[in-house]
Amino acid sequence: MVSNSTFEVGIIGAGIMGEALIAATLRAGITASSIVIADKRTERLVELQKKYGCAAAEVNEITIQAKNILLVVKPQDMDSLLGSIGNSISKSQRVISFAAGKKTASIEEHLVEGVPVLRVMPNTPMSVGVGASAISKGSSATQADVKVVEDLLKASGKTIYVDEKLQDAVTATSGSGPAYFFRFVEAMILAAQELGLAEKDAKTLVIQTIAGASEMLKQDGASPKTLRENVTSPNGTTFAALEVFEKEDLVGIMKKAMLAARNRSQELS
Numbered sequence: 001m002v003s004n005s006t007f008e009v010g011i012i013g014a015g016i017m018g019e020a021l022i023a024a025t026l027r028a029g030i031t032a033s034s035i036v037i038a039d040k041r042t043e044r045l046v047e048l049q050k051k052y053g054c055a056a057a058e059v060n061e062i063t064i065q066a067k068n069i070l071l072v073v074k075p076q077d078m079d080s081l082l083g084s085i086g087n088s089i090s091k092s093q094r095v096i097s098f099a100a101g102k103k104t105a106s107i108e109e110h111l112v113e114g115v116p117v118l119r120v121m122p123n124t125p126m127s128v129g130v131g132a133s134a135i136s137k138g139s140s141a142t143q144a145d146v147k148v149v150e151d152l153l154k155a156s157g158k159t160i161y162v163d164e165k166l167q168d169a170v171t172a173t174s175g176s177g178p179a180y181f182f183r184f185v186e187a188m189i190l191a192a193q194e195l196g197l198a199e200k201d202a203k204t205l206v207i208q209t210i211a212g213a214s215e216m217l218k219q220d221g222a223s224p225k226t227l228r229e230n231v232t233s234p235n236g237t238t239f240a241a242l243e244v245f246e247k248e249d250l251v252g253i254m255k256k257a258m259l260a261a262r263n264r265s266q267e268l269s
């Protein structure tokens with residue numbers, strides 16, 4: 001089937017990540033009239049159309065009308081989706097999957113030979129413009145296709161290119177990463193309350209501390225080690241806390257946790 005490519009971007013699956021992608025592509029300079037979305041839930045489409053001004057269509061319309069088809073459904077929904085749309089996508093289009101753990105080869109199986117397939121592992125901070133995404137390409141995609149994806153995501157935060165075999169490691173690092181920090185924040189708030197601070201004050205102090213520390217990481221150009229050492233006087237208060245981290249093997253815990261995430265990602269794919 002020949003694509004008439006009415007839309008620059010077609011997003012299938014307008015959930016949490018789908019919405020983050022609408023916002024990111026708009027910020028990248030794609031006009032709302034060049035974006036079309038599809039989802040099983042009509043009320044969700046109405047909500048997003050109202051919020052962003054983009055068009056909504058049936059999935060099978062997107063597959064013939066969009067130059068770049070962004071697949072943003074859950075990994076377990078991908079096979080049935082691809083089974084129904086695979087044959088209607090032409091080589092002049094691009095398929096870009098955001099599903100965790102879904103290999104480009106397994107997507108290519110559902111498509112006409114030669115359709116460029118790319119895979120992106122994003123994370124949720126994309127919704128506020130500070131995401132971290134890793135892009136990989138399948139067997140028919142070129143560096144030019146990677147560049148198109150980089151351009152689409154240029155306002156979503158940072159992107160890197162990785163060989164596809166590293167995507168499970170990326171998932172364990174930046175994909176799941178925000179949750180590690182949210183857990184860390186929860187733990188600090190709880191500990192501050194146990195030291196006597198009111199919940200509201202604990203939240204204010206912890207969230208501002210994390211935000212300030214991450215701003216310093218971005219702005220100072222210093223390594224995390226140097227920044228840590230700058231607040232750690234020998235035998236001081238920070239030193240006492242970090243001693244506990246060392247004794248409880250924080251680095252070992254992080255390695256184990258990220259290995260578990262990497263292994264789970266491999267299992268899921």
Ligand SMILES: NC(=O)c1ccc[n+]([C@@H]2O[C@H](COP(=O)([O-])OP(=O)(O)OC[C@H]3O[C@@H](n4cnc5c(N)ncnc54)[C@H](OP(=O)(O)O)[C@@H]3O)[C@@H](O)[C@H]2O)c1
Nearest residue numbers: 013014015016017039040072073074075077081099100122
């Ligand atoms: N959220 C994250 O932090 C994150 C991070 C990295 C990667 N991702 C990846 O992003 C993808 C989407 O995740 P999400 O959190 O945005 O999921 P989500 O909120 O559940 O959104 C997926 C949407 O797609 C819809 N859908 C499912 N099958 C469909 C079909 N055949 N046609 C049209 N719409 C369909 C779902 O509708 P129903 O609910 O009715 O099924 C749902 O509205 C996943 O593959 C995930 O691995 C997410």
